[in-house]
Amino acid sequence: MAGKRKRANGWEYVFKKAGVLDKPLYMTFSSEQEGDEYAARLDALLSRGIVPTELRAPDKPLNIQQLVRLYEQDAHPSAKDQGALGVVLKVHGGHPLTAITSAWVDEWIAEMKRVEKLAPATIRQRVGALARCTDWGMRKGYLVMPDHPLRTLPDGYAQYTKTDEAHAGVKREDIERDRRLEPGEHEKVLGVIEAGVLPRKQRERKLEHGAAIRCLYMLALESAMRLSEMFTLTLGQVDIAKKTVFLDRTKNGDKRQVPLTTVAIAELKSYIEAAHGAAPDPAALLFPWWSGEEEDRAETSDYLSKLFHNNRNPGIFDVAKCKDLKFHDLRHEATSRLFERTKLSETQIMKITGHRSQRMLMRYANLRGSDLSAALW
Numbered sequence: 001m002a003g004k005r006k007r008a009n010g011w012e013y014v015f016k017k018a019g020v021l022d023k024p025l026y027m028t029f030s031s032e033q034e035g036d037e038y039a040a041r042l043d044a045l046l047s048r049g050i051v052p053t054e055l056r057a058p059d060k061p062l063n064i065q066q067l068v069r070l071y072e073q074d075a076h077p078s079a080k081d082q083g084a085l086g087v088v089l090k091v092h093g094g095h096p097l098t099a100i101t102s103a104w105v106d107e108w109i110a111e112m113k114r115v116e117k118l119a120p121a122t123i124r125q126r127v128g129a130l131a132r133c134t135d136w137g138m139r140k141g142y143l144v145m146p147d148h149p150l151r152t153l154p155d156g157y158a159q160y161t162k163t164d165e166a167h168a169g170v171k172r173e174d175i176e177r178d179r180r181l182e183p184g185e186h187e188k189v190l191g192v193i194e195a196g197v198l199p200r201k202q203r204e205r206k207l208e209h210g211a212a213i214r215c216l217y218m219l220a221l222e223s224a225m226r227l228s229e230m231f232t233l234t235l236g237q238v239d240i241a242k243k244t245v246f247l248d249r250t251k252n253g254d255k256r257q258v259p260l261t262t263v264a265i266a267e268l269k270s271y272i273e274a275a276h277g278a279a280p281d282p283a284a285l286l287f288p289w290w291s292g293e294e295e296d297r298a299e300t301s302d303y304l305s306k307l308f309h310n311n312r313n314p315g316i317f318d319v320a321k322c323k324d325l326k327f328h329d330l331r332h333e334a335t336s337r338l339f340e341r342t343k344l345s346e347t348q349i350m351k352i353t354g355h356r357s358q359r360m361l362m363r364y365a366n367l368r369g370s371d372l373s374a375a376l377w
Contacts (some may be wrong), residue, residue: 002039004032006283008234008248009294011035017046023074025055030293061142064100064130065093070142071133083298084129097142100134102149109153113160114167120158121174127153179329180336181322188320189217198319205313212287213307213316215271220327222264224334224353227327228301231290236282240269247354256354 002013011032015025029035045052061067068085071077077085092108109127112118131150137143165171192198193214198205207213219230229247237246243265247256260268272280275288285292290300308327309315317325331353338349350356 002043004035004039006032008232008237008283009292013039015039015042015046020046020049020051026073028294061097061137063093063097064095065089067097067137067142068093068133070140071136074140075136077129077132080125081129081132084126085133088126088130097137100143100145100149102147102152105149105153109157110164110167113164113172117168117170117172119172119174120160123158127158177326177329177332179325180333181325185320185322185325186221189316189322190214192316192320193217198314198316200313207316209288211271211274212289215267216287216304217308217316217330218267219264220330221334222261222267223258224331224338225258226331226354227304228297229354231287231300231304232297233286234282235272235276235280235284235286238268238272238286240265240272254354254356256351258352 002015004011004013006012007028010028010030011034012026012028013035015021015027027035027038029038042052061070068089072082072085095104105127109123112123112126127150131148134143134145134148134150138145138148160168160171160173193207193210196207196210198207216230219225220227223230223245225245225247233245237248239246243260245258245260247258272286276284289304290296305327306313307315309317309325317327335349335353335355338344338352342349344352
C-alpha cells in the first residue's frame with residue numbers, strides 16, 4: 001500500500017515496489033479521497049508488475065524536457081528554478097541534449113534579449129536554472145558536456161550590447177527598487193483598507209476579506225516575508241506562543257524560521273480568532289485567496305499584487321496616493337527596518353529575510369552607515 005501524509009498543498013503519496021520501481025514515486029493530490037482512489041488503482045497495477053507508461057522514466061533522457069522531468073522527480077529543485085525551467089521547456093523542451101553547445105547557448109541568450117526583450121536578471125535566472133539541471137544530469141551520467149557552455153559564459157553575458165539594443169529596439173537593465181514608505185503613507189493605506197472600497201471610474205469595487213487584507217499587509221511590513229510565502233501559510237505554520245512562522249519551502253527552496261514582532265503577533269491573534277475561531281484547524285490555510293493547488297499559486301500572486309497596485313484599475317496603494325508603491329516594496333521596507341531598529345548582524349538578518357547573497361543586503365547595510373554618521377559631531 002502507498003504511504004500518505006498531509007502536506008500544506010494537499011496529500012502526498014509515496015509508492016514503493018521492489019523489483020518493479022527503481023525508486024519511490026511521490027505524488028500530491030488536492031484531496032485524500034482523490035489520492036486514495038488513484039493509489040488503489042496504481043497499487044493494483046504494481047502488484048502485477050505493471051508500471052503505467054506515463055510513470056516510466058526513460059532509460060536515458062534525450063532532450064531538455066526529459067532531463068528536466070527526471071531532475072524535478074529526483075533533485076527537488078527550488079520553486080524559483082522550477083518556474084524558470086517551465087518557461088524554458090515551452091520553447092526549447094525538445095532540444096537534444098547533445099546539441100547544447102556554445103553556439104546554441106549564445107543564440108538562446110541573444111533570443112531572450114532581441115526577441116523576448118527580457119531583463120538581465122531574468123536571463124541569468126533561466127540560464128542558471130538550466131545550468132543546475134545539466135550539472136545534475138552530468139553527475140547522473142545522463143549527458144557529457146566537457147566545456148559546459150552554460151558555465152563558461154563571460155561576466156556580463158546577460159547585459160545588452162549595442163547590437164542587442166539595435167535588434168530589440170530597447171535596452172533592458174536591472175533595476176533595484178529602493179521604494180520605501182513615506183511619512184503618512186502607512187496610515188493612508190490602513191485607511192483605505194478600513195474603508196473597504198476602491199473608487200473606480202464606472203463602478204466602485206468593494207474589498208472582500210478586509211481583515212485578511214489588513215493582516216497580510218501588516219505581516220509583510222513586520223516580517224519581510226515574500227507575498228507567496230504568506231498567502232500559502234497554514235495555521236499550523238504560525239506559532240503564536242513561540243512568536244514565529246515556519247516556512248517549510250521558500251522561493252529559494254530553503255526552510256526558514258521567521259521571528260515575529262509584537263505588532264505582527266497582535267495582528268495575527270486578532271485575525272485568526274475572527275476568521276478561524278478559538279480552535280482553528282492547523283491544516284487550514286491562514287488566508288482565503290489560494291486554493292491550495294500549486295498551479296494556482298502564480299494566479300493568486302498576480303491577483304494580490306494587482307489588488308494593492310494596478311496601473312489600469314487603482315489598487316489599495318493607488319487609492320491611498322502612494323505613488324509607484326508595489327507590494328514587494330514592503331519587503332524592502334521591512335528589511336530596512338531590521339537594520340535601522342535592531343542590532344542584529346547581517347547574517348542574522350539574512351536568516352530572517354531569506355536573502356542568500358550578502359550582496360543583496362549591502363544596500364541595507366548603508367542604512368547603518370547613515371545612522372552612524374548622523375551620530376557624529
